[in-house]
Amino acid sequence: MAQVTKDTLIGEAIQMDQGIIPILMGAGMHCIGCPSAQGESLAEAAMVHGIEPDSLVNAVNEYLAAKEQ
Numbered sequence: 315m316a317q318v319t320k321d322t323l324i325g326e327a328i329q330m331d332q333g334i335i336p337i338l339m340g341a342g343m344h345c346i347g348c349p350s351a352q353g354e355s356l357a358e359a360a361m362v363h364g365i366e367p368d369s370l371v372n373a374v375n376e377y378l379a380a381k382e383q
Contacts, residue, residue, distance in 0.1 A: 316378050320367045324359055325352035327374065333381065337373050341365050 318327050327334050335346055342363045345351050351359065360367040
């Protein structure tokens with residue numbers, strides 16, 4: 315099962331599944347295509363946007379788990 319962690323880079327997460335993009339954008343991360351955003355970890359991006367990193371990681375992993383079912 316595909317999963318992300320707080321250390322997963324945004325670029326890696328998007329390569330896993332582009333369906334993650336709406337989750338990130340819904341969390342206020344509208345610069346997904348920005349080159350610097352691609353190299354940020356989910357935790358770093360969450361902190362910049364004032365989001366709890368664990369809740370972001372959980373949302374992405376719930377999406378990935380539901381997709382596999």
